[in-house]
Amino acid sequence: VTEQRFESKSTEETISLGRQIGAGLKAPVLLFLSGELGAGKTTLTKGIVSGAGATREEEITSPTFTLIHKYAGPEPAAGADSPSIYHIDLYRIEGAQDLATLGLDDIFDEKAIVIVEWPDRMNPPVGWPVIRIDLEHVAEEARAITVRSE
Numbered sequence: 400v401t402e403q404r405f406e407s408k409s410t411e412e413t414i415s416l417g418r419q420i421g422a423g424l425k426a427p428v429l430l431f432l433s434g435e436l437g438a439g440k441t442t443l444t445k446g447i448v449s450g451a452g453a454t455r456e457e458e459i460t461s462p463t464f465t466l467i468h469k470y471a472g473p474e475p476a477a478g479a480d481s482p483s484i485y486h487i488d489l490y491r492i493e494g495a496q497d498l499a500t501l502g503l504d505d506i507f508d509e510k511a512i513v514i515v516e517w518p519d520r521m522n523p524p525v526g527w528p529v530i531r532i533d534l535e536h537v538a539e540e541a542r543a544i545t546v547r548s549e
């Protein structure tokens with residue numbers, strides 16, 4: 400287990416940390432983002448998705464109503480496969496039955512990068528490495544961000 404703690408003093412700093420995290424990801428991998436409303440989970444995700452090479456930050460929005468957003472991976476280099484990136488928000492999910500309607504099983508059949516807000520609503524699928532990121536609202540624009548990987 401490795402644990403790293405960061406302090407962010409602005410929205411831009413959090414996006415920038417996300418870009419660094421995203422650039423180092425190798426699919427399949429699950430990222431569990433925890434923290435209260437407004438802690439910065441979606442903000443960090445903007446950086447992660449763009450750092451992984453999928454799309455531009457302004458196109459990355461919260462999947463509050465649709466629950467799942469899918470981004471295509473970076474342009475595949477010759478021979479290399481480029482993983483899809485899923486951004487899932489489980490805040491509105493209530494119970495196992497509700498969760499089952501989301502079709503997560505199909506996503507976990509892929510070799511993808513999967514980012515989940517409010518991950519306490521689900522169990523990680525067997526065999527997927529999980530990176531757990533906790534965001535703590537310290538002050539108006541200050542966040543403590545802890546990144547733990549198994």
Ligand SMILES: Nc1ncnc2c1ncn2[C@@H]1O[C@H](COP(=O)(O)OP(=O)(O)OP(=O)(O)O)[C@@H](O)[C@H]1O
Nearest residue numbers: 407408409410413436437438439440441442540542
């Ligand atoms: N250092 C910071 N890091 C991240 N966001 C910050 C920071 N300082 C201020 N903010 C602001 O806090 C808000 C964070 O909102 P965001 O949607 O990312 O939170 P969230 O954790 O996804 O919330 P929710 O659970 O409602 O989805 C944004 O408006 C962002 O600009």
Ligand SMILES: [Mg+2]
Nearest residue numbers: 440441461516
């Ligand atoms: Mg959010």
